[in-house]
Amino acid sequence: MLNKLPHLCPSCSAPLHVKSLSCSHCQTEVTGAFELPPLARLEPDDRVFITEFVKSSGSLKLMAEKMKLSYPTVRNMLDDIIGRLTDLEKPVKNAK
Amino acid sequence: MKTWLFNPFKFIAGNKALLSGIVAMLVTAVLCLFTTTHLDGVIDLHRGRTTVSYLYFIEPLIDWLCLVLPLFIFGRSFSSSSIRFIDVTGTSALARYPMFFAVLVSLLSPEHIDNPNSFLQMQTDPQLITRLIIMSLLLIPFVVWTVALMYNAYSISANLKGPKAVWSFIASLLIAEVMSKVCLHFFY
Numbered sequence: 001m002l003n004k005l006p007h008l009c010p011s012c013s014a015p016l017h018v019k020s021l022s023c024s025h026c027q028t029e030v031t032g033a034f035e036l037p038p039l040a041r042l043e044p045d046d047r048v049f050i051t052e053f054v055k056s057s058g059s060l061k062l063m064a065e066k067m068k069l070s071y072p073t074v075r076n077m078l079d080d081i082i083g084r085l086t087d088l089e090k091p092v093k094n095a096k
Numbered sequence: 097m098k099t100w101l102f103n104p105f106k107f108i109a110g111n112k113a114l115l116s117g118i119v120a121m122l123v124t125a126v127l128c129l130f131t132t133t134h135l136d137g138v139i140d141l142h143r144g145r146t147t148v149s150y151l152y153f154i155e156p157l158i159d160w161l162c163l164v165l166p167l168f169i170f171g172r173s174f175s176s177s178s179i180r181f182i183d184v185t186g187t188s189a190l191a192r193y194p195m196f197f198a199v200l201v202s203l204l205s206p207e208h209i210d211n212p213n214s215f216l217q218m219q220t221d222p223q224l225i226t227r228l229i230i231m232s233l234l235l236i237p238f239v240v241w242t243v244a245l246m247y248n249a250y251s252i253s254a255n256l257k258g259p260k261a262v263w264s265f266i267a268s269l270l271i272a273e274v275m276s277k278v279c280l281h282f283f284y
Contacts (some may be wrong), residue, residue, distance in 0.1 A: 070109035072183045076255040079177045 007041040015041070038088040046081050053078065102244050105187045105252040117189025119193055121156045124160070126190065128152045133199050136280055138163050138272045141198055143205050153284055156192065162276040163246065164188050166268035171254030172182040174264055179254050187249030191242065198238035205231040 007016055039047065056062040057090035065076045099106055105113065128135060129152040134142045138159045168184045205228055247265050251257060254262065 016229055068107065070105060070113075070183075070252070070254050072109050072187075072255070073106050075177060076252065079255055089101070 004044060005036075007082055038085050041088050042081065042084060046084065048079060049077060056075060102241075103248040103252070104190065104245075105249050108187075108190065109183045109252065110180070110186050111182065113186030113190040117160075117186060117192060120193040120196060121160065121189065122153070124192075124199060125153045125156055127196060127199050128155075131199060131203055133202055134196060135159055135199075137276050138269060139242060140273075140276075141195070141202055141235070143202055147284070154283060155280060158197070158279045159272075159276050160189055160192060162279060163268065163272040165275070166271040167250050167254070167265075170264040170268055171250065171256065174260050175254045175256050177255035183253040186249070187253050188246065191245035191249040194238050194241040194245065198235055198242070200237060201234045204234065210274060 008014070009016055016036070020029055020031040020037060021034070022029045039050065042050070051065065053060075053063055056066065060074050060078065064071045067074060083086060097193060108116065124135070127133070129149060132144055132146050134140075134145060134147070134152070135155045136142055140159075164185050167188060168179070168181060171179045246269070247261075250265050250268070251261050254261075
């Protein structure tokens with residue numbers, strides 16, 4: 001099972017940063033302070049939706065057919081994700 | 097099952113909902129014709145008054161369109177999503193299907209209820225009053241079901257939730273009720 005990527009501190013709810021990255025092939029480790037992109041900070045279900053949406057060439061109609069849901073339901077899901085993405089971008093913008 | 101009963105719009109909207117809704121309205125209108133039941137308002141139902149046949153088909157059409165108009169205008173005003181007219185019309189049409197069952201239940205009521213003579217008769221016949229009370233109580237769930245469907249149709253089509261959705265829906269329903277009464281007045 002793939003672990004859920006945490007993006008908020010469980011203690012103070014501040015955004016988490018990536019401290020180190022490692023290569024599983026040669027064991028090289030890179031350390032630093034890397035910010036998680038907003039897309040990576042979304043919930044797994046939202047990321048799956050976005051992946052499928054891109055694979056469907058951005059067609060909500062095709063997405064609705066795939067998911068066996070109505071067009072407005074799928075459009076609402078996308079709008080909700082857009083809202084969450086906008087919220088996630090806010091602290092990043094403020095930090096800059 | 098609960099979703100299919102109260103929020104089928106999660107799965108059906110647009111043209112499919114419009115077609116299913118129109119078929120349901122036609123079937124209900126035929127039932128109304130044979131039972132002299134009038135859907136003379138967005139969520140109104142009255143029995144007994146005999147009128148020309150075409151009125152039974154015009155009434156649900158006016159009720160439906162009178163609701164679509166304010167829902168679409170409010171939806172456009174309050175929602176940040178791009179609302180499609182076909183979704184509002186389609187889901188609102190399908191939301192009216194419990195009226196078929198409401199008409200069936202209304203058959204329990206005394207006939208010619210709008211007739212002044214029947215009111216006089218009711219005063220002297222307690223059985224008629226009992227039938228009317230039972231029918232009214234049985235109709236409540238169907239009215240609630242219809243309104244719940246109408247609200248969910250609006251909520252999904254316009255992507256509105258919370259107080260904004262509730263208040264704009266109540267306003268739409270009130271406007272639609274007045275509009276439908278005024279429009280139908282020209283046909284009577």
